[in-house]
Amino acid sequence: MFSEALLCFGASSTSVDEHDNDADENSEEIYIDSIFPECEDVDECILNAANSIGLKEIPRYEVRMGEQCNWIKKTQQSFHPVEVTKGLWIVPEWGAPPSYELIASESLNFFNEEPSFGNHNVDDVQATNIILNPGLAFGSGEHATTKLCLLLLRRLIKGGELFLDYGTGSGILGIAAIKFGAAMSVGADIDPQAIKSAHQNAALNNIGPKKMKLHLVPDRTFTASMNERVDGVVEDLSSHKIRGISQTEKYDVVIANILLNPLLQLADHIVSYAKPGAVVGISGILSEQLPHIINRYSEFLEDILVSEMDDWTCVSGKKKRVKEDH
Secondary structure (H helix, E strand, O other): OHHHHHHHOOOOEEEEEOOOOOOOOOOOOOEEEEEOOOOOOHHHHHHHHHHHOOOOOOOOOOOOOOOHHHHHHHHHHHOOOEEEEOOEEEEEOOOOOHHHHHHHHHHHOOOOOOOOEOOEOHHHHHOEEEEEOOOOOOOOOOOHHHHHHHHHHHHHOOOOOEEEEEOOOOOHHHHHHHHHOOOEEEEEEOOHHHHHHHHHHHHHOOOOOOOEEEEEOOOOOOOOOOEEEEOOEEEEOOOOOOOHHHOOOOEEEEEEEOOHHHHHHOHHHHHHOEEEEEEEEEEEEEHHHHHHHHHHHOOOEEEEEEEEEOOEEEEEEEEOOOOOOO
16 A cells, blocks of 8 residues: 555655565565655655554655656656556556467467467457656556546447547556547646656647647646647737636546545536536545545435445446525
8 A cells, every 4th residue: 555655646656575685584474675766855755654654653664866868768668558457557667468468479379279378368369558657747547546437438428429538647547548539638737747747648648639639737726827839839818718628517537536635625627528427437545545535526416336346346326406496
């Protein structure tokens, strides 16, 4: 759980080893090897990660500086194709999609009765592959909250929907929504690096700015005077009429996969973008934090459902319709 929390608060990748090479084999300690971008405050990240999961003490840790090329290579080595569910894969930019590798495997192993790539079979030739280079943004597809949101999206998108990704990160949810059949995705984030990463990932998946719009917004509130970044160009929207994310009650599906505090503080704001009766998904929360979210969002949502994975949860519900006065 701590390794996943580190990913939430700035780590580019983590790997877990129950026994360090120099440690006592009988020790119950778990060693986590994390890679952080040079610009990241490692101490603050570890403190926030520990607090987010309720650790009473900060784990002992050592920080070692490495060369830029080394951590990039190590990050790439740790990011392999991720099977979210049958027929849905997250594939690193530097690797081939499972379906392609499977075809190659099939041609090289035609004497086998059931050619395979890893543990998946020939059915994956028809898989939906999301090509991704997360860079410095959260959302590689490995984290449980991202998987939960992808599973929710796959169930909700039937074709032609407008989707809002509130806290877009790497853009993975917006890209997935388009591949599932949404008419348009809109992603917003307070981090310029996330917008840059999402734009690049959209291009990797041949998704243009007309299908996936990206907004750089001020911290804590999304307002009409936001900045919009499309095709690498930042445009000031303060002089524009309401458009994009500034339009409330527009979206068929809204998902916010962020952190507990902003989810609680911005609940009415997040829900305001959904059409009456539309589904709002909330994630980025630990199972023990669930009561706070349920209590906060019950005011706005009905038919609330909860899905869980590895101590993380995703809450979804339909936006309540305002009853007309008689």
